[in-house]
Amino acid sequence: MALGAAVQLLLPKGIAYFIDHVNELQLASISWPMVGLGLGWIAVQAVASTLRYYYFEQSGHLIINNIRRRLFDVLINQPVSFFDRHHVGEISSRLSSDVQSLHQALAMGGANALQSLCMFGGGVTMLLTISPALSLMLLVFVPANLYFGKVTGASYRDYAKQIQTSMADSNRVAQEQFTHVRLVHAYNQQAGASASYAEASRRLLDIALSSLRLQAAFRGGLSVLDYGALLATLVLGALLIGRHALSVGDLMAFVIYSTMVTQAAASLSEFWNMWMRSMGATDRIFEIMRSHPAAPAARRAAMPSGQFSFDDVVFSYPERPGVRALDRVGFTIAAGEKVALVGASGAGKSTIAALVLGHYQPQGGRLLFDGVAASELELRTLRRGIAVVEQEPSLFAGSIAHNIAYAVPEREVPLAEVMEAARQANAHDFIQAFPQGYDTMVGEHGVQLSGGQKQRIAIARALLRDPRLLILDEATSALDASNELLVQRALDRLMAGRTTIIIAHRFSTIAKADRLLVMDSGRVVQQGSHDELARQPEGLYCKLMKDQLFAPAAPATA
Numbered sequence: 001m002a003l004g005a006a007v008q009l010l011l012p013k014g015i016a017y018f019i020d021h022v023n024e025l026q027l028a029s030i031s032w033p034m035v036g037l038g039l040g041w042i043a044v045q046a047v048a049s050t051l052r053y054y055y056f057e058q059s060g061h062l063i064i065n066n067i068r069r070r071l072f073d074v075l076i077n078q079p080v081s082f083f084d085r086h087h088v089g090e091i092s093s094r095l096s097s098d099v100q101s102l103h104q105a106l107a108m109g110g111a112n113a114l115q116s117l118c119m120f121g122g123g124v125t126m127l128l129t130i131s132p133a134l135s136l137m138l139l140v141f142v143p144a145n146l147y148f149g150k151v152t153g154a155s156y157r158d159y160a161k162q163i164q165t166s167m168a169d170s171n172r173v174a175q176e177q178f179t180h181v182r183l184v185h186a187y188n189q190q191a192g193a194s195a196s197y198a199e200a201s202r203r204l205l206d207i208a209l210s211s212l213r214l215q216a217a218f219r220g221g222l223s224v225l226d227y228g229a230l231l232a233t234l235v236l237g238a239l240l241i242g243r244h245a246l247s248v249g250d251l252m253a254f255v256i257y258s259t260m261v262t263q264a265a266a267s268l269s270e271f272w273n274m275w276m277r278s279m280g281a282t283d284r285i286f287e288i289m290r291s292h293p294a295a296p297a298a299r300r301a302a303m304p305s306g307q308f309s310f311d312d313v314v315f316s317y318p319e320r321p322g323v324r325a326l327d328r329v330g331f332t333i334a335a336g337e338k339v340a341l342v343g344a345s346g347a348g349k350s351t352i353a354a355l356v357l358g359h360y361q362p363q364g365g366r367l368l369f370d371g372v373a374a375s376e377l378e379l380r381t382l383r384r385g386i387a388v389v390e391q392e393p394s395l396f397a398g399s400i401a402h403n404i405a406y407a408v409p410e411r412e413v414p415l416a417e418v419m420e421a422a423r424q425a426n427a428h429d430f431i432q433a434f435p436q437g438y439d440t441m442v443g444e445h446g447v448q449l450s451g452g453q454k455q456r457i458a459i460a461r462a463l464l465r466d467p468r469l470l471i472l473d474e475a476t477s478a479l480d481a482s483n484e485l486l487v488q489r490a491l492d493r494l495m496a497g498r499t500t501i502i503i504a505h506r507f508s509t510i511a512k513a514d515r516l517l518v519m520d521s522g523r524v525v526q527q528g529s530h531d532e533l534a535r536q537p538e539g540l541y542c543k544l545m546k547d548q549l550f551a552p553a554a555p556a557t558a
C-alpha cells in the first residue's frame with residue numbers, strides 16, 4: 001500500500017526534473033538509465049497494485065464469509081416465533097445481499113481509502129516542499145471536500161437501509177410466488193404474480209433512484225471542487241512563475257500533486273459515503289446478531305420417559321397476543337399412552353404439539369415432563385427424546401440415506417441402521433427399486449416422491465431416532481389403498497411402546513387411540529375413549545362425528 005503510494009508520488013517529481021533539465025541533458029547519456037528507471041517504476045507499480053488488490057479482496061471475502069456464517073448460526077438458533085415474524089425470502093435476502101454490501105466497503109473500498117490516505121499525506125508533504133505559498137489554497141479545497149463527504153454520508157446510510165429493506169421485500173414476494181408456482185399456474189395467476197413483483201420492485205427502484213440522485217449530486221460537487229482547485233493552482237502558479245518564485249516544471253509537478261491530493265480527499269469522502277451505505281445496509285444484520293437469544297440458565301439434562309402433562313396452560317401466539325390459542329388446558333398423558341387430539345380446524349391441536357416441542361413457551365400454567373417443569377429442563381436433551389412425523393414430510397436436498405439419518409445428528413449412522421429403519425417403515429423396497437438405491441437424491445433437485453413414499457421416509461427417520469415421545473401430525477389427504485396400508489403398518493410399528501400424540505384426521509386412527517382429547521377454541525372440552533365419548537350424544541365429539549369431520553377408515557386390505 002505505502003509502496004504503491006510512494007511509487008506514484010515519485011512520478012510528478014521525476015517529470016518535473018525531466019522538463020526542467022531536458023535542454024541541459026544529453027539525450028544519449030540519459031536514455032538508458034531513464035528507460036531503466038521507467039521500467040522499474042512500472043514493475044514496482046504493477047506488483048504493488050496486484051498485491052494490494054489480492055490481499056484486500058481476500059480479506060474482504062474472508063470477513064464476509066465469516067459474518068455470513070455467524071449470521072446463519074444466529075438465525076437458525078432463533079426461536080420459532082422469529083420465523084413467524086420474518087418471511088424466508090426476507091431472511092435469505094439478509095444473508096445474501098445485505099452481507100454482500102459490506103464486501104465492497106471492506107475490500108477494495110478499504111484498500112483504496114488506505115492508499116488515498118497515504119497519497120494524501122505524501123502529496124501534501126510534496127506540495128509543501130515545492131511551494132508553501134501555493135499550498136495555502138489547499139486549506140480551502142481539502143476541508144471542503146471532506147466536509148461534503150461527511151454531510152452526505154448520513155443520508156446515504158438512511159437510503160441504504162431502505163434499499164435493503166425493499167430488496168428483502170421483493171425477494172419475499174418472488175420466493176412466495178415461486179414456492180406456490182403450481183397454484184399460480186392452476187389459477188392463471190401469472191399476471192397477478194408479475195404485478196405483485198413489479199410493485200415490490202418499483203418501490204425498490206424509487207428508493208434506488210433517490211439515492212442515485214444524491215450520489216450524482218455528490219459527484220458533481222466533487223468535480224467542482226477538483227477543477228476549482230486546478231484552476232486556482234494554475235492562476236496562482238502563473239503569478240509565482242512571473243515573479244520567478246517557481247519553475248515551470250515545479251508548477252507542473254504541483255498541479256499533478258494537487259490533483260492527487262484533491263482526488264485522495266475525494267476518494268476518502270467517497271469511502272466515507274460507501275462506509276455509511278454499508279452500515280445502513282447492514283444495520284439490520286447487526287440488529288439480528290445482537291438479538292441472539294440469551295443462553296438459558298443451567299437446566300437439568302433429562303431425557304423424557306414419555307409421561308407428561310399440561311397444567312392449566314394458557315398460550316397466545318406472539319403475533320396475536322389478544323387471542324388465546326390455548327385457554328387453561330390441563331391433561332396428563334401416561335408413558336406409552338396413545339392420545340388423539342380431535343377438534344375442528346383452528347381448535348388448537350397443532351399448538352399443543354408446538355408447545356410440547358418447546359417451540360413456544362406458555363404465558364400461563366406449566367408443561368411438566370415426568371413431573372418436572374419444562375422450564376427447568378434442557379431443551380436439547382428433551383427434544384432428543386421426541387420425534388415428529390409431519391403432515392407433509394419435509395425432505396432436504398440430499399440422498400435418501402441422508403434424509404433418514406437426519407434424525408440422529410449426534411453420531412454417524414451406519415447404512416445398515418438406516419436400512420433397518422427403512423425396512424421397519426416399509427420403505428426399503430421402493431428405495432431399493434431406484435437405480436441409486438439409498439444414494440438416490442431427493443429434495444428440490446432430486447427425484448419426486450409420492451406422498452406415501454415421503455411419509456414412509458419420515459417414519460423411517462422417526463424410527464431411527466427411537467423416541468420416547470412421538471408427535472404424529474396425520475396427513476389429511478388419503479393415499480391409495482396399498483400405500484395407505486403400508487403407511488399404517490409402518491406407523492403401528494413406530495407407535496408401539498411409545499407415548500404418541502396424534503393430531504388426528506382419520507377415524508381409523510381415532511378409533512385405535514387409548515384416549516381422545518376433544519378440543520374447541522383452545523380448550524379441552526371432552527376426554528375419553530371413542531366408545532365413552534360416542535355415548536355422550538350432547539358432546540362435541542358426537543357432533544363432530546355427525547358432521548363427518550373425519551376421513552373414512554382406510555380399507556383393511558390392499
Ligand SMILES: Nc1ncnc2c1ncn2[C@@H]1O[C@H](COP(=O)(O)OP(=O)(O)OP(=O)(O)O)[C@@H](O)[C@H]1O
Nearest residue numbers: 084317319320325344345346347348349350351352
Ligand atoms: N404461528 C401462528 N401465529 C399466530 N396464530 C397462529 C399461529 N399458528 C396458529 N395460530 C392460530 O392459533 C389457533 C390454533 O391453531 P392450531 O394450528 O393449533 O389449530 P389446529 O387445531 O391444529 O387446526 P388444523 O386442524 O386446521 O391444523 C388458530 O386460531 C390459529 O389461527
